[in-house]
Amino acid sequence: MARVEAMNGWETGVLTLDSINPNVIHIEYAVRGPIVQKACLLEKEISQGVCKKFREIVKCNIGDCHATGQKPITFFRQVISMMTYPTLIDDPKIPSDAKLRAKRMLTSCSGSSVGSYSDSLGLWTVREDVARFIERRDGISSAPENIFLSSGASEAIKSVLYLLSTGLAGDQRAGIMVPVPQYPLYSATNSEYNAYQINYYLDESRNWALNTDELERALNEAKGKCLPRAIVVINPGNPTGQVLSRESMEQVIKFAVDNRLVLLADEVYQFNIYHPDEHPWFSFKRVLHDMGPAYSQRLELASFMSCSKGFMGECGFRGGYCELVNFNPDVQAQLYKLLSARLCSPVLGQAMVGCFVNPPEKHEPSYNSYTSERDSILGQLKLKAEMMTKMLNSLPGMSCNVVQGAMYAFPRIHLPPRAVQAAEERGLKPDFFYCVQFLEEKGVCFVPGSGFGQVDGTYHFRVTILPPVEKIKHVLECLKDFHTAFMAKYSDTECS
Amino acid sequence: MARVEAMNGWETGVLTLDSINPNVIHIEYAVRGPIVQKACLLEKEISQGVCKKFREIVKCNIGDCHATGQKPITFFRQVISMMTYPTLIDDPKIPSDAKLRAKRMLTSCSGSSVGSYSDSLGLWTVREDVARFIERRDGISSAPENIFLSSGASEAIKSVLYLLSTGLAGDQRAGIMVPVPQYPLYSATNSEYNAYQINYYLDESRNWALNTDELERALNEAKGKCLPRAIVVINPGNPTGQVLSRESMEQVIKFAVDNRLVLLADEVYQFNIYHPDEHPWFSFKRVLHDMGPAYSQRLELASFMSCSKGFMGECGFRGGYCELVNFNPDVQAQLYKLLSARLCSPVLGQAMVGCFVNPPEKHEPSYNSYTSERDSILGQLKLKAEMMTKMLNSLPGMSCNVVQGAMYAFPRIHLPPRAVQAAEERGLKPDFFYCVQFLEEKGVCFVPGSGFGQVDGTYHFRVTILPPVEKIKHVLECLKDFHTAFMAKYSDTECS
Numbered sequence: 001m002a003r004v005e006a007m008n009g010w011e012t013g014v015l016t017l018d019s020i021n022p023n024v025i026h027i028e029y030a031v032r033g034p035i036v037q038k039a040c041l042l043e044k045e046i047s048q049g050v051c052k053k054f055r056e057i058v059k060c061n062i063g064d065c066h067a068t069g070q071k072p073i074t075f076f077r078q079v080i081s082m083m084t085y086p087t088l089i090d091d092p093k094i095p096s097d098a099k100l101r102a103k104r105m106l107t108s109c110s111g112s113s114v115g116s117y118s119d120s121l122g123l124w125t126v127r128e129d130v131a132r133f134i135e136r137r138d139g140i141s142s143a144p145e146n147i148f149l150s151s152g153a154s155e156a157i158k159s160v161l162y163l164l165s166t167g168l169a170g171d172q173r174a175g176i177m178v179p180v181p182q183y184p185l186y187s188a189t190n191s192e193y194n195a196y197q198i199n200y201y202l203d204e205s206r207n208w209a210l211n212t213d214e215l216e217r218a219l220n221e222a223k224g225k226c227l228p229r230a231i232v233v234i235n236p237g238n239p240t241g242q243v244l245s246r247e248s249m250e251q252v253i254k255f256a257v258d259n260r261l262v263l264l265a266d267e268v269y270q271f272n273i274y275h276p277d278e279h280p281w282f283s284f285k286r287v288l289h290d291m292g293p294a295y296s297q298r299l300e301l302a303s304f305m306s307c308s309k310g311f312m313g314e315c316g317f318r319g320g321y322c323e324l325v326n327f328n329p330d331v332q333a334q335l336y337k338l339l340s341a342r343l344c345s346p347v348l349g350q351a352m353v354g355c356f357v358n359p360p361e362k363h364e365p366s367y368n369s370y371t372s373e374r375d376s377i378l379g380q381l382k383l384k385a386e387m388m389t390k391m392l393n394s395l396p397g398m399s400c401n402v403v404q405g406a407m408y409a410f411p412r413i414h415l416p417p418r419a420v421q422a423a424e425e426r427g428l429k430p431d432f433f434y435c436v437q438f439l440e441e442k443g444v445c446f447v448p449g450s451g452f453g454q455v456d457g458t459y460h461f462r463v464t465i466l467p468p469v470e471k472i473k474h475v476l477e478c479l480k481d482f483h484t485a486f487m488a489k490y491s492d493t494e495c496s
Numbered sequence: 497m498a499r500v501e502a503m504n505g506w507e508t509g510v511l512t513l514d515s516i517n518p519n520v521i522h523i524e525y526a527v528r529g530p531i532v533q534k535a536c537l538l539e540k541e542i543s544q545g546v547c548k549k550f551r552e553i554v555k556c557n558i559g560d561c562h563a564t565g566q567k568p569i570t571f572f573r574q575v576i577s578m579m580t581y582p583t584l585i586d587d588p589k590i591p592s593d594a595k596l597r598a599k600r601m602l603t604s605c606s607g608s609s610v611g612s613y614s615d616s617l618g619l620w621t622v623r624e625d626v627a628r629f630i631e632r633r634d635g636i637s638s639a640p641e642n643i644f645l646s647s648g649a650s651e652a653i654k655s656v657l658y659l660l661s662t663g664l665a666g667d668q669r670a671g672i673m674v675p676v677p678q679y680p681l682y683s684a685t686n687s688e689y690n691a692y693q694i695n696y697y698l699d700e701s702r703n704w705a706l707n708t709d710e711l712e713r714a715l716n717e718a719k720g721k722c723l724p725r726a727i728v729v730i731n732p733g734n735p736t737g738q739v740l741s742r743e744s745m746e747q748v749i750k751f752a753v754d755n756r757l758v759l760l761a762d763e764v765y766q767f768n769i770y771h772p773d774e775h776p777w778f779s780f781k782r783v784l785h786d787m788g789p790a791y792s793q794r795l796e797l798a799s800f801m802s803c804s805k806g807f808m809g810e811c812g813f814r815g816g817y818c819e820l821v822n823f824n825p826d827v828q829a830q831l832y833k834l835l836s837a838r839l840c841s842p843v844l845g846q847a848m849v850g851c852f853v854n855p856p857e858k859h860e861p862s863y864n865s866y867t868s869e870r871d872s873i874l875g876q877l878k879l880k881a882e883m884m885t886k887m888l889n890s891l892p893g894m895s896c897n898v899v900q901g902a903m904y905a906f907p908r909i910h911l912p913p914r915a916v917q918a919a920e921e922r923g924l925k926p927d928f929f930y931c932v933q934f935l936e937e938k939g940v941c942f943v944p945g946s947g948f949g950q951v952d953g954t955y956h957f958r959v960t961i962l963p964p965v966e967k968i969k970h971v972l973e974c975l976k977d978f979h980t981a982f983m984a985k986y987s988d989t990e991c992s
Binding site for chain 1: 509510511512513515516518519521523525558560562563564565566567568574576577578581584605607609610611612613614615616648650651654659660662663665680681684685688725726756757758794796809811813814822823824826830831833834836837838839840841843844845
């Protein structure tokens with residue numbers, strides 16, 4: 001780079017690591033962190049013909065369904081392509097129900113073009129359809145006015161967290177309760193907005209259950225350090241894959257009301273439920289409603305959903321929504337004003353939300369192909385979840401809770417003390433040490449548990465269940481080989 | 497609403513106007529502000545059959561091309577629709593160059609699906625194409641590594657402003673120099689990140705020129721109140737429509753280097769240049785380069801571009817890019833890490849950027865239709881810009897600079913003192929008072945100048961030049977009627 005030889009070095013620039021926003025430096029985002037960057041580098045080297053012990057990198061680091069070969073739902077893509085290029089509405093090969101959806105949403109776009117801005121809260125038609133979807137799901141009324149569309153669930157979550165943060169320092173910071181392990185969007189956003197993160201631990205020994213004693217402990221410890229404002233619950237869990245019981249949800253609601261906390265319900269995996277009979281999923285809105293007015297009229301609840309997960313897996317569209325329950329109308333207006341400064345979320349992302357909340361109905365021509373595509377994807381995911389758990393539990397020194405929902409397994413690795421010591425000697429976290437060696441040895445990318453948080457002295461990794469069955473088998477075989485050798489190398493019985 | 501009758505009023509909720517983030521309350525975004533909300537309300541009433549003095553609302557408040565009837569570029573939409581629904585690649589009715597673009601970008605998507613996440617900085621192929629586009633434009637090398645794709649230009653601008661902000665209070669806040677009048681994204685973002693906004697005034701008497709004395713004055717006044725960090729320049733101007741001269745740009749660059757400021761160049765209207773012979777547009781990167789190494793190796797420059805403006809007008813796609821010049825690599829890495837936590841910008845927005853930076857070439861089948869669509873749109877915009885200026889200047893008590901670029905006129909209304917007094921008696925800003933009456937009387941929505949900033953005691957409004965010629969004529973006739981009556985009503989010769 002020419003700049004290197006310039007008369008001025010980087011240190012004389014305006015922006016240095018000392019002068020930029022310190023909150024940026026504190027942000028960590030493991031799902032795209034150093035191990036993933038390493039994987040990308042290896043991938044690039046392979047594409048350039050560099051010889052490795054493996055022919056490709058299998059990325060099990062991110063919930064990116066289509067990247068691992070899952071096919072899009074045909075109906076959804078037909079609708080979106082017609083909205084993009086309305087000439088296609090005359091194509092006789094495209095079914096009429098897809099045309100109906102495309103025309104309906106297109107009519108609600110200004111100038112009948114997806115190239116115009118929508119209202120900053122999203123297309124009204126889609127907000128209406130989301131409300132109807134929620135009503136069908138919960139059997140409780142839902143109003144489009146309380147729903148806004150966002151660029152993935154992430155943007156909605158960040159906006160609400162921004163609203164909650166105080167803009168102040170020290171003990172005047174907002175306190176946000178976050179589960180551990182958690183999805184790192186929460187910790188990254190809390191860093192970004194300088195909020196105080198109150199960690200509460202999920203109980204691994206009881207399939208990552210949430211218990212009130214632990215919530216109390218966490219909140220008590222945070223007293224005097226921040227102004228506690230909200231509790232985040234991820235259900236189904238990410239990275240932990242549990243589906244909360246109704247009782248557990250009731251306890252959280254009581255806790256939130258008693259302690260004057262807003263509840264942020266991350267429900268983006270609500271379609272990924274693998275044992276609906278034993279472990280059914282309920283929305284927080286539904287459970288709240290059933291608890292009667294003492295709760296249902298008091299708790300401020302924000303629920304988040306996305307088109308990126310479920311059976312759609314349309315991450316690249318960046319579509320999501322948030323429903324607000326019991327928000328003070330003045331506060332809601334302020335949040336909506338905040339959203340207006342970013343103009344609108346991507347209109348085709350909104351359209352994708354419009355698709356999944358309003359899929360073909362039984363009497364419509366696309367119904368059969370739609371349900372068969374959907375059920376095949378969900379069936380495969382269930383199969384892979386079971387395969388993964390079974391295999392992980394068969395390895396000595398590894399244990400994994402049942403994947404009841406979402407898209408990940410989060411097994412615990414019982415690392416021998418000598419492995420921990422070896423990692424620490426290299427200045428690495430032990431689970432990172434394990435994962436990076438696995439990547440270098442076998443070309444498979446997991447995310448170390450430390451990126452999600454875990455009880456001190458325990459070690460985990462997150463692995464997605466997304467790749468096709470054959471590839472999952474390959475991953476598990478690689479893991480078996482690697483794990484056996486790794487454990488043998490660092491076990492106490494071997495002398496150094 | 498049931499909540500109203502609940503045992504607890506809103507005041508007992510966790511979130512009230514007193515407890516939410518005070519920065520949110522300070523945010524103002526005039527382009528979507530109260531007058532626009534009023535316009536939407538009127539629109540809704542008309543659709544419900546309420547009788548008004550007009551049959552429709554003409555929204556001249558926002559640079560939303562397709563909303564006012566501008567047609568999308570066929571080639572771009574063909575590419576995007578094939579990427580969405582690849583079955584269409586076999587459609588013989590779609591030209592081969594569009595197919596080529598679709599296949600090329602699709603290949604660079606993980607799993608060959610636009611439903612997968614891209615790299616957080618955007619699809620590599622598109623970043624490469626952006627770099628080549630910049631090289632053709634400026635005749636200077638550009639590296640894809642220094643380019644990232646964003647959700648519109650807005651997201652990129654916000655990310656860089658976030659990086660620049662200090663996270664601190666009082667005189668330790670980052671100082672960001674912003675032109676007045678300005679595009680309110682800047683003031684809204686400075687509120688959001690608690691940065692100190694240093695206003696510098698553009699000189700209306702010299703067609704909104706930028707002069708160094710004013711920059712010096714503004715910076716000197718801010719000393720001791722903040723840590724000055726950056727200067728924002730919008731070229732072509734929004735809302736002011738001027739195109740900066742090369743000399744003016746050189747002065748800004750000198751000023752930024754001498755005062756250790758990062759330069760944020762908002763160049764989203766670079767295709768909207770209406771008098772290229774007398775007022776040609778240059779990129780800041782090009783001018784910087786020509787000033788030699790004392791400047792070109794020192795200034796930290798971030799330039800922003802979008803698919804929402806120009807002749808594309810594809811606002812709903814939320815596609816944009818930023819090129820970083822001379823950024824410290826460690827700082828750049830921190831910015832890139834920040835971007836990774838929002839996963840990626842919408843992939844079809846990225847694809848739209850990929851389209852406009854890599855349009856059909858002379859030898860390709862879509863070349864003629866593409867250039868004819870493009871030139872027709874730009875020709876119309878030029879015509880409307882001239883029509884608008886001429887007509888506004890013909891009204892007594894109104895004056896408007898030539899619209900050299902962008903999509904807006906920003907005329908000054910020389911309001912009679914009695915109009916100012918009447919407004920103030922109602923607690924309204926005088927230009928708001930004017931615009932809101934115009935809206936209620938004629939059904940046309942302008943944005944008051946106070947939303948963009950203006951010299952105290954002067955009054956303006958912003959009007960887009962986007963509606964079709966016939967509608968612009970209608971708007972101007974309405975304005976003539978209204979303005980004449982308004983001025984007569986409040987002129988000094990009339991007694992109250």
